[in-house]
Amino acid sequence: GAIIFPYSTMNEETLSHFAIDTIFVVYCAGPHCNATEKAAIRLARLGRPVKKMIGGVMGWLDEGFELKSNG
Numbered sequence: 001g002a003i004i005f006p007y008s009t010m011n012e013e014t015l016s017h018f019a020i021d022t023i024f025v026v027y028c029a030g031p032h033c034n035a036t037e038k039a040a041i042r043l044a045r046l047g048r049p050v051k052k053m054i055g056g057v058m059g060w061l062d063e064g065f066e067l068k069s070n071g
Contacts, residue, residue, distance in 0.1 A: 007039035015046060027053035027060070 005014075007026075018024075026039040036052055043050040053059065061067070 007035055007042050010039065010042045010046065012046065015043075015048060018048075020047075021049065023049045023051060025051050025053050027056045029057050 002025075005024075024039075024043050026036045026043070028034075028036045033056070036056070040050045040052055055062065057067070
C-alpha cells in the first residue's frame, strides 16, 4: 500500500485525502538523502504523525521486502 508522495507536494489539500490519524513512514533512497528529514518536518508541522524508516530503501530490501514498480 505504499505510495510515492514527494515532500514538495505535501500540504493541507493533498493530505486531506488521508485520515487524520494516518501514520506516514518516510524514507529516502540512500544515506546521503535529506528528503526524509524535509518530509518528516513538513508532515509534523501539518500535524500529522510521522515515522522515519531507518535504512531507507536499502534497509527495506535488507529486511526481505520487495519493491514494486508503478509502470
